[in-house]
Amino acid sequence: MWPSGGRHLWPSGGESAEQSHTRGHLVYAASGVLTVQTERGTSIVPANRVAWTPAGFPHYHRAHGDTDMRIVFLAPALTRLIPDHPAVFLASDLAREVLLALTGPRNYGDSAPGYSRSARSRLHRVLVDELNEADEQPLQLPEPQDDRLQAIARMLYETPADNATLAEFGTTIGASTRTLSRLFRNELGMTFYEWRTQLRIYHALVLLADGHDIARTAYACGWANPSSFIAAFTNIVGTTPGRYRTRSV
Structure with a gap:
């Protein structure tokens, strides 16, 4: 994983193994549709939404349509500002651009310098601020x-x-x-x-x-x-x- 989580290109029908992480993370589909399955149900993540999965929640992802999946992990200090349960938020234009920047080529590869730790921290704070302004969306299908x-x-x-x-x-x-x-x-x-x-x-x-x-x-x-x-x-x-x-x- 890159420090921010990174970019993953999945074919339609691609599915991860069940997993959990020590840090909570945001998932965004720049194209395609993702579903995030937890014990709470299925979160549906189309291209105008971002899904939040807190630390320690077992989950798996599935791609519907060829999907450009972006993952951003958040520090525990920031996650206190976000719900302690899986949720889906509307992705504002600013949140979308920050997500794309944090998972773009400046984070990996040899062709461009990566963001500094302080720059990534600032972008993470902007992203969390945007989510705090967004209402939770009714795109979770409880099981x-x-x-x-x-x-x-x-x-x-x-x-x-x-x-x-x-x-x-x-x-x-x-x-x-x-x-x-x-x-x-x-x-x-x-x-x-x-x-x-x-x-x-x-x-x-x-x-x-x-x-x-x-x-x-x-x-x-x-x-x-x-x-x-x-x-x-x-x-x-x-x-x-x-x-x-x-x-x-």
Whole structure:
């Protein structure tokens, strides 16, 4: 690893082994889509987001679409200013440029001098300040622990376009709608429909990164038409699928 973490070019489908680190780190996808899997769930990191994984959290990364992955480790003194749980933040223009600078050619190779330790420290402080100004983004898909919720999750991971109601899923797995609704709220902090929308957006990000067009992605992820997909995608991701697709490839 370079002092800042560095740059890693991954082919679509590339996946790391499970790992943990003594320092917390930020992950950014300059292109493509990354997912970061921890015990808390799956953090989805498209090209306008940055993911934070605190020290000691076992995790692994997976690339969707050819992905330009950037990693920046932070000193413990700085991590006190960031949440103590995995999180996803909007990457401001300044944060993006700092991330690219910290993981660019000035950090490795023989063609250019590297940043001094003091320069890297200043850039790290700017980056943390930018994250402190950014709200956490709803791009983490929590993983259910209850067996009944896991059964629903498996069905929807396999077929995200499935429009079955919670009552219909309950009939399949042998649980009441009331019980399942309570489990979703208590265990995952959201309703079933909110969770399913998050899962569908996750699949949409992956499909768009792999080059699928907007209409095909909308239908594959369960939306009745592209316009309703565009509205839901923009509400959660903060940009339209078309703009996101242009930026992520």
